Amino acid sequence: MSVATNEPRESCCSKLKLFLVALSFVYFAKAFQGSYMKSSVTQIERRFDIPSTFIGVIDGSFEIGNLLVIAFVSYFGAKLHRPRLIGAGCLIMAVGSFCTALPHFFQGPYKYETTITQSSEKNLTHTMLPCQKSAEESADGLPSADSLEECEKAAGSSLWAYVFLGNMLRGIGETPVMPLGLSYLDDFSQEENTALYLACIQTVGIIGPMFGFLLGSFCARLYVDIGAVDLDVIAINHKDSRWVGAWWLGFLVTGAVMLLAGIPFWFLPKSLPKQESKNSKKAVNGTQGEQGPFLPQEGKSEPSSCEKQQPVTMASLAKDFLPSLKRLFSDSVYILIICTSLVAVSGFIGMITFKPKFMEQTYGQSSSKAIFMIGIMNLPAVALGIITGGFVMKRFKLSILGAARVSVTTSLVSFCLLLTQYFLQCRNAQVAGLTVSYEGLPEVSYEPETLLAQCNTECSCSLKHWDPVCASNGITYANPCLAGCQTATGFGKDMVFHNCTCIGEVPILPTNMSATLGQCSRSEDCDKMFKFYMAISVLGAFVSACGATPGYIVLLRSISSDLKSLALGMQTLIVRTLGGIPPPIYFGALIDQACLKWGTKRCGGRGACRLYDTDAFR
Numbered sequence: 001m002s003v004a005t006n007e008p009r010e011s012c013c014s015k016l017k018l019f020l021v022a023l024s025f026v027y028f029a030k031a032f033q034g035s036y037m038k039s040s041v042t043q044i045e046r047r048f049d050i051p052s053t054f055i056g057v058i059d060g061s062f063e064i065g066n067l068l069v070i071a072f073v074s075y076f077g078a079k080l081h082r083p084r085l086i087g088a089g090c091l092i093m094a095v096g097s098f099c100t101a102l103p104h105f106f107q108g109p110y111k112y113e114t115t116i117t118q119s120s121e122k123n124l125t126h127t128m129l130p131c132q133k134s135a136e137e138s139a140d141g142l143p144s145a146d147s148l149e150e151c152e153k154a155a156g157s158s159l160w161a162y163v164f165l166g167n168m169l170r171g172i173g174e175t176p177v178m179p180l181g182l183s184y185l186d187d188f189s190q191e192e193n194t195a196l197y198l199a200c201i202q203t204v205g206i207i208g209p210m211f212g213f214l215l216g217s218f219c220a221r222l223y224v225d226i227g228a229v230d231l232d233v234i235a236i237n238h239k240d241s242r243w244v245g246a247w248w249l250g251f252l253v254t255g256a257v258m259l260l261a262g263i264p265f266w267f268l269p270k271s272l273p274k275q276e277s278k279n280s281k282k283a284v285n286g287t288q289g290e291q292g293p294f295l296p297q298e299g300k301s302e303p304s305s306c307e308k309q310q311p312v313t314m315a316s317l318a319k320d321f322l323p324s325l326k327r328l329f330s331d332s333v334y335i336l337i338i339c340t341s342l343v344a345v346s347g348f349i350g351m352i353t354f355k356p357k358f359m360e361q362t363y364g365q366s367s368s369k370a371i372f373m374i375g376i377m378n379l380p381a382v383a384l385g386i387i388t389g390g391f392v393m394k395r396f397k398l399s400i401l402g403a404a405r406v407s408v409t410t411s412l413v414s415f416c417l418l419l420t421q422y423f424l425q426c427r428n429a430q431v432a433g434l435t436v437s438y439e440g441l442p443e444v445s446y447e448p449e450t451l452l453a454q455c456n457t458e459c460s461c462s463l464k465h466w467d468p469v470c471a472s473n474g475i476t477y478a479n480p481c482l483a484g485c486q487t488a489t490g491f492g493k494d495m496v497f498h499n500c501t502c503i504g505e506v507p508i509l510p511t512n513m514s515a516t517l518g519q520c521s522r523s524e525d526c527d528k529m530f531k532f533y534m535a536i537s538v539l540g541a542f543v544s545a546c547g548a549t550p551g552y553i554v555l556l557r558s559i560s561s562d563l564k565s566l567a568l569g570m571q572t573l574i575v576r577t578l579g580g581i582p583p584p585i586y587f588g589a590l591i592d593q594a595c596l597k598w599g600t601k602r603c604g605g606r607g608a609c610r611l612y613d614t615d616a617f618r
Helices: 001-037 041-047 050-077 081-105 145-155 157-174 177-188 191-221 247-261 264-265 278-289 313-320 321-326 333-362 365-396 401-424 501-505 524-545 549-555 561-580 582-592
Strands: 469-471 487-489 496-498 516-517 596-601 605-612
Touching: 001 050, 001 081, 001 157, 001 177, 001 191, 001 247, 001 264, 001 365, 001 496, 001 524, 041 050, 041 177, 041 191, 041 247, 050 157, 050 177, 050 333, 050 561, 050 582, 081 157, 081 247, 081 264, 145 496, 157 524, 177 191, 177 501, 177 516, 177 561, 191 247, 191 365, 191 496, 191 549, 247 264, 247 333, 247 561, 313 333, 321 561, 333 549, 365 401, 365 524, 401 549, 496 561, 549 561
Parallel strands: none
Antiparallel strands: 469 516, 487 496, 496 516, 596 605
């Protein structure tokens, strides 16, 4: 009889583990989405020809979406059906991801800036003057005024608004996941299991960024218009700063995954019974066995936690909102947690948003390789760090004070490791007229006139276009015309420029006077420095992640149980508002100041940056 009595209890309580699995998958899916967005920032910046400052605004739209609804969802959501609110959020996030990919289907084909006119016959070895302009261009190498309006319409550069809107929808949809999910789990699980459950969720969640960055790396190697253009005609590769990968493809994949992740939450109950120890379960089961599984328990006065609760009116919830908010912000520990989280998140958001670009510009890595290295090395270290932090909490049964000590210690050590990365420098790429003179002497300039020299004055070269060629002397020139090249042979990526007069300006005797498409590779010393940078970066990521779970425990254990959802929600609101929205913007503005060569938009005007002063960037 007692065995039959246990079935409803076990079935009801097993839903907590179902919720744990579902929430873990949602953490994976939202991290998958978010990390893919971070990995695609450079591709989006180049596709719409916008500066880093502006891409920071688009990236911050996610936090703006959170800001709009987080306070209401955190407070009112705690009294409503939390699993279904999470399911609705997943649906909104999926829609946002699909919306972000829409511009690709409305825009025309991507046309990168170039001064080179390709022959229509692939197998033809032809001779041309690199400085010769197309008849459709004006003297500065830009479209004429008559075709400007048609050009802007075809370029569709204003379609970035879909990316902004889609990212904002993702922020709105993500709002209920963390505060409602963690509070739901903490309310119905054993106190000693909460740390382990949080560690499991965060560990599964950190796998999402791994897949997100790997997907980003894969899509970055695919040309943006793959399947719609002849790739043999494309004269750039994935290492070129003008290359745009298939950024839109990943958003379709992440949207589908998020749509799938939200399904289980529509079938979970509003509340669950509190997990009990084995001894208490046996005592309860024994009492139920004496009464029989089909007999009513008349002596029981309190309703079961699995029974349906009385509905709560919105008016009563709103009346208690301000007093609850006052109680919350009267807690000094909570205020300290908010301040420290704000400082940490500000630095992290600014760094991770532009880290692939930093690795690309400072160490000469391709965009796809930089994204791949983050996904395959940094993120597994973070996952291992989160597991380690949860294990330490459970193994040593640390109190709130012990958890705070672990969190502070890991923060200090990770900061020291981050600071050492500043000294792992790599010298600027050698570009004539920008980082070195035409004679090969060190020079850093923001003035376009320095691109001119006696060796290229005979040809009226465009100073605005970025079409780099690598000479046999190891120096990169902004375009074949500025290198003084007289003729060119080959087709597409295999073009070779000959009789380049500026190559002879360098005192070192060149092997020949020819140049090939693309920037010159960095030195071996730079590759070695990149390995040191990655090693320190991985170690710092591991140490920092070790303090994640203890930090959550300090927050959850220092707040009253009825304020947990509100506390988590307000923390998310403040940290994401002040630590999520401004950093990409002011980091981007500072990075823009380090630009040495701006690209030119298809219809004129300043586009995305092509080359940075790596010392200033660092």
